[in-house]
Amino acid sequence: MLLSSSTCTALLLLLLLLLSVCHANAGSPDSDAAALTEFRVAADRSGALATWNGSASPSPCGTPAWRGVTCGGGRVTRLVLEGLGLSGPDALGHLASLDALRVLSLKGNALSGAVPDLSPLLGLKLLFLSRNALSGAIPPSLGALYRLYRLDLSSNNLSGAVPPQLARLDRLLTLRLDSNRLTGAVDGIALPRLQDLNVSNNLFSGKIPVAMAGFPPASFVGNPGLCGAPLPPCSDASSSTCPPAAAAVATSSPSTNPAEGKGKMSRGAVVAIVAGDCAVVGLVAGLLFCYFWPRLSGRRSDRRHREGEKIVYSSSPYGATGAVAAAGGGGAFELGKIVFLEEPGGGGRRFELEELLRASAEMLGKGGCGTAYKAVLDDGTVLAVKRLRDPLAPGPASAASKKEFEQHMAVLGRIRHPNVVPLNAYYYARDEKLLVYEFMPNGSLFSLLHGNRGPGRTPLDWAARMRIAAGAARGLAFIHHASRRCGSGTPKQAHGNIKSTNILLDRSGEARLADCGLAQLSGSSSSSAGYRAPEAPPSRPWASQKGDVYAFGVVLLELLTGRCPGGGDGAAEPELPRWVQSVVREEWTSEVFDLELMKDRGIEEEMVAMLQLALSCAAAEPGQRPKVGHVVRMVDEVRAASCCGASSPSRESSMDESSAVSDSPAVSEGGGAVSQ
Incomplete structure (x- = not known):
């Protein structure tokens, strides 16, 4: 039965009133x-x-x-x-x-x-x-x-x-x-x-x-x-019995006459019922819209921030005799503790496990080694927490694997350099492994290079790219050199997962390498497609200093071209080094560079020099790649030339000369400031 126009009008007005009230009551700064x-x-x-x-x-x-x-x-x-x-x-x-x-x-x-x-x-x-x-x-x-x-x-x-x-x-x-x-x-x-x-x-x-x-x-x-x-x-007297109220309800139903209630329902009653149903439906729809509309119309970033706010509770100290036992597990629940790796008197923020677990956390991203969170403690201290994806070994962690993990963390905790994100603490339990780092507030190189490439974007200029490249190179050189300081019996230290998402920027804009030394803790190869050296095994943990240099060469190409590294199974684009080499062979070197760099005048020779260095780092044969000390020196020389105003006489001549890049021999490995 159709409703009268007055009834529909009233329902519409009610819905509009609800929406206006919701809008008026929406919070604001x-x-x-x-x-x-x-x-x-x-x-x-x-x-x-x-x-x-x-x-x-x-x-x-x-x-x-x-x-x-x-x-x-x-x-x-x-x-x-x-x-x-x-x-x-x-x-x-x-x-x-x-x-x-x-x-x-x-x-x-x-x-x-x-x-x-x-x-x-x-x-x-x-x-x-x-x-x-x-x-x-x-x-x-x-x-x-x-x-x-x-x-x-x-x-x-x-x-x-x-x-x-x-x-x-x-x-x-x-x-x-x-x-x-x-x-x-x-x-x-x-x-x-x-x-x-x-x-x-x-x-x-x-x-x-x-x-x-x-x-x-x-x-x-x-x-x-x-x-x-x-x-x-409990004693028998204290055992629960059927409440009197329940019995009263069970016996208070009045007897009904089967003949009662029979007969036709009046037309007015039907209209009233339908109108009432429509009013209820309209009211519910208005309330639902009122509830969801502010959330659907909010910023995408704010919605991601709220949805990503997940707190790691599986290692809660209250689970030992609480929910775990109640679920019928019955086994022992291993409780770990937070181990701080900072130097005594270093002034770093110390906190208890419970304080970390109740912190609000925004998920920053997932990688081959695990999931990263931005965690904010009760007092406002901001940390970066990495939750490792896989345990060291399948099944319950053994004493040997725990000892190996602790020894590895101790080595990583000693790596302190202005261009490396410091590992400040870790938490180890049978089912949970958390790493606590200093938080880097200015994002990653990947987001700066590839994020929001549209109207309103602020391009990353040549000086900023060179500053980031120099800082990342110094951090990598320090990591490679760390094994020499630890003694002759210490194996060579490698980063294992160099890529633009692991080059972060601190408060002052300095580049810092993240996820150092985590490749050995992953259940599979943690090197990302596009950055993985040709000699790297595809499906198991692996890290080498030569592999780091290859990946850093890909990062340099990323800085020069503005392109995301391709490669991997099913990739739509070829690997970045192969693409650059193919373009250079055709003597179209000028087509390689990021168009966003074209506004910087007089940097053609520096770009060509960096392109030659990047291709030598990304050489297919490990023996043809330079040592990281030489990479640091070359980047510094190019930066110095840029800062002193050195430039080519003309853009065309520098591009013509750059065709020799593809045929040039690998850069000499001698004379590196930092030995591998």
Whole structure:
């Protein structure tokens, strides 16, 4: 039956009203600043947040950022204010409008009053409110925070039963409710992925569910009414029985006459039912659109940042007797520890494993050795964490493999150079191996060369390319030379995976080599197609100094041509060295160079010299490749010529002379500053 025009018009107006309300309520940088200002006024009585007054920085995401505030895409995404003496009964509610927030930690303050409705914070993943003076019941609205990984409400004055809505938090890995005055049963918090549980020192009662029996007794002690594994068994008197309410429901259904309810439904009733259904459908559609529209219309980079924020939990220290045992594994769970490799007194940031595991993390990319994350600790410290893809050997790690891993990490930890990303710490467990590096904020050479090659792009000029090439060459020379400093019995050290994505830029724009020495830890060849030397085996870990020089030659060609290295099975383009050689043989050398370099005048001779060096490095025969010390010296000479204004008389003459590149003999290996 068709609806009347007035009914459809009303539904349309209702939908438009919902969308306008959603748009009006969408958060913004200004609303974030207003919310934080209101929070400071309500909570900061000691002046700990004095820098939030806007005099130094008018915006929480400005420079410098407000204390404890981390932003992404212009919105406040993390707020960490721990142990600052913040207080006030209504202060916490002002933060509910920070709808881009993913981490909220207010531990160790004196905030009081009830826990407010935080359901607008749908992106929240970490919520830490422990060691405050919060009172009242746990709000059922917390069940709407379906993205939560960790929830800590311990050491407050909370009372009442745990709301059943918390059972919706099926992603929750940590739940701490200890040291409150909570009552009732604990059945509702038997969550499937829970690894860290603590409900001790409350007033809970009843039998502990079987699904929670794998947690240690310390998770439940201090509740006189609780019983069952892992606590002492329940007595018969304390066993659960059918609640009277259930029986009442079962017996309260009134008897019905089969003849009752028969007869035709009136036309008005049918119209009312259809109209009601349409109104409900329209309302639901409007709400769904209201929920998803801000996310679909957000920046792609911000969406990638949110979707990539994955925290490594498989090595959680709470899994030993928690979720692992509850899942029926029954075996021992090996716990590792973070081993720091920095020099004593080096001033590096030290942290515990738990702090690393609860850090928010953005996935930076995946490679042959594993997955890289940008991890932000609670205090704002930024780290790069590499999660190795494969263990050293299949099956449980043996003592020998662990010893080999530790020895290898010790060697890598001693490689300290301004052009090498330092390995600061590592974590070893049977099922998890993490490497902690200094974070490089300015991306990779690959992104600078190949990213956004369209309108609005800022090209990488010749001076910048040469500076990056020189820095990477110095870092590689240091790595190759490191084995000589370690003694005659130490095998030659090689990087093993030179490529443009592993040449990163630090805060000052200096090039640094990443992933040094990880080739031996991969289950397959970690050298990428296009950079792999011809002599390299295709399917097993392998690294050599000659192979590094070949890969560096490909990087130099990448800098000169602006092309991505091809090669590999099914590749659409030939390998970059072969393509360059074929063009040079046809005496079309000028067609090799990146068009973005054409704006730089007077660099033709330098480009040709670098092209000759790159092709000698990428020679098919390992013996024809120069040593890395010679490469460093040649790059420095070309840079010096560029800086001093040396240039060819004319572009055409230099290009004609460059045809000899393809026929020139390999550069002499003698006289290298760094020996292989």
